Each structure stands twice: as structure tokens, then as C-alpha cells.
Amino acid sequence: RPDGDPGTADAAALRAWLARDVLEVAPQLLGGLVTTTLPDGVVTVRLTEVEAYAGEDDPGSHAFRGRSLRNAVMFGPAGHLYVYRHMGLHHCANVVTGTDGRAAAVLLRAGEVVEGHDVARARRLRRGVVRTDLDLARGPARLADALGLHLDLYGVDLTDPSGPVRLVPGEAPADVRTGPRVGVGGEGGDAHRYPWRFWLPGDPHVSVYRAAPAPGSRARRR
DNA sequence: GGTACGATTGTCT
DNA sequence: GACAATCGTACCT
Numbered sequence: 001r002p003d004g005d006p007g008t009a010d011a012a013a014l015r016a017w018l019a020r021d022v023l024e025v026a027p028q029l030l031g032g033l034v035t036t037t038l039p040d041g042v043v044t045v046r047l048t049e050v051e052a053y054a055g056e057d058d059p060g061s062h063a064f065r066g067r068s069l070r071n072a073v074m075f076g077p078a079g080h081l082y083v084y085r086h087m088g089l090h091h092c093a094n095v096v097t098g099t100d101g102r103a104a105a106v107l108l109r110a111g112e113v114v115e116g117h118d119v120a121r122a123r124r125l126r127r128g129v130v131r132t133d134l135d136l137a138r139g140p141a142r143l144a145d146a147l148g149l150h151l152d153l154y155g156v157d158l159t160d161p162s163g164p165v166r167l168v169p170g171e172a173p174a175d176v177r178t179g180p181r182v183g184v185g186g187e188g189g190d191a192h193r194y195p196w197r198f199w200l201p202g203d204p205h206v207s208v209y210r211a212a213p214a215p216g217s218r219a220r221r222r
Numbered sequence: 223g224g225t226a227c228g229a230t231t232g233t234c235t
Numbered sequence: 236g237a238c239a240a241t242c243g244t245a246c247c248t
Contacts, residue, residue, distance in 0.1 A: 088241030090230055141230050183229055
């Protein structure tokens with residue numbers, strides 16, 4: 001929460017808070033809340049794991065090869081939602097950070113559902129099997145699914161108090177752990193040059209680490 | 223117009 | 236631990 005603000009931070013303050021360096025913002029988002037208000041219900045997730053993507057200089061970022069239709073929102077002002085489709089089936093959600101013109105964003109990797117368990121469970125059931133509430137938002141595609149984030153919500157303003165998706169930062173987390181980003185290999189195994197995954201140590205609502213598959217490891221089909 | 227591949231997940235061994 | 240599902244995007248000719 002910006003400077004110990006009691007929780008009624010206005011949109012402008014939140015936007016300014018998010019407009020800082022992505023490596024500063026990302027760990028401070030841990031413990032924060034994301035709430036979606038959609039036709040089928042309201043769900044709130046408390047963030048336990050995120051990753052920073054620094055834009056055009058960052059080989060792991062979707063913005064590395066410049067602006068495109070898909071990543072355009074990342075180049076805009078902070079506080080907007082970047083959603084993309086992955087592997088044909090899944091969605092992943094990011095919070096745009098940094099100054100206008102710089103394509104930085106924070107990938108929301110995992111969280112704990114703290115409101116709207118039934119709604120989140122129903123959404124997950126449409127996709128596959130829900131085992132426990134621990135798993136509802138553990139993993140970026142699961143989190144996006146539980147919150148109902150999809151391409152229709154591309155670019156929405158997370159700082160708008162009356163919008164469908166709202167972000168409310170929490171207290172500065174007491175302890176944050178850092179490590180390489182999941183699934184990001186980088187040229188020549190450079191993944192560890194960018195230890196930009198942040199999570200709350202000991203929290204069960206954190207996804208399991210999976211290294212990026214080695215290049216060419218995927219079986220060829222014909 | 224063609225193709226390789228992914229900021230993932232679930233299932234099977 | 237390994238692999239298929241599944242399709243948009245990026246990059247090539």
C-alpha cells in the first residue's frame with residue numbers, strides 16, 4: 001500500500017505507485033489483492049507469486065521484439081491489464097508498470113482465493129478438475145481462470161474503482177524470496193541473469209518451479 | 223502462404 | 236519426469 005495508506009488510495013496515487021521501476025513494484029505487489037466483478041460473480045485473490053518483465057531490453061519479455069498488436073498495452077501507462085492467450089488454451093494476466101512508453105509488466109503467477117470460492121471453483125471446473133482450494137489460483141493460467149480474466153478484459157484500467165478488475169496493494173511483505181523466472185530459458189541458458197520471480201516464502205499458494213524445457217526437447221510431430 | 227514454437231496445465235509412467 | 240493438447244503470433248519465403 002502506498003506509504004501506509006489505509007486502503008482508500010485514489011486512482012492517481014495507485015497509478016503513480018505502479019509507474020515506478022518494475023523490479024521495485026513487483027515484490028511489493030505480493031500480499032496485494034486483485035478483485036474481479038463480472039457477470040457470474042465476484043472473486044478476490046491475494047497475490048503470493050509474481051514475475052517482473054522489463055520490456056524491450058529483457059529477452060524474456062513479450063516486448064523484446066518491439067511493439068505489436070498483442071503487447072501494445074504494455075507500452076502504455078501503468079495500471080492497465082495485459083492479458084494474453086497461451087498454448088491455445090490458457091490465459092495469463094499482467095499488471096503494466098513503469099512509465100508510459102516503457103514496456104514493463106508484472107506477471108501474476110499465483111495467489112490465494114480469499115473471496116468468491118464458489119465462483120472461482122465453478123470457473124475452474126469448466127476447464128478441468130479442481131482438487132483443493134489451494135490449487136484454485138496456483139499457477140498463472142489457473143489464477144487468470146479463477147479471476148475470470150480473458151481477452152475481453154485486455155487493457156482495462158486496474159486503478160479504476162468502478163472497473164471490472166481492481167488492484168489493491170497490501171502491506172509491504174515482511175519476507176520476499178527471489179529466483180529465476182519459470183519457463184523462461186533465455187539465450188544460452190541465461191535464465192539466472194534475470195532472477196525476477198518473487199514469492200512469499202512458506203506460503204502454500206505458490207506454484208511449483210518448472211525450468212524452461214531445453215531447446216529441441218519437444219518431440220517432433222509430422 | 224507456411225511453419226515453428228510458446229511467461230502452461232493435466233495426465234500418464 | 237515426460238508429453239500431448241491446441242492456436243495465435245512472429246518470422247520466413
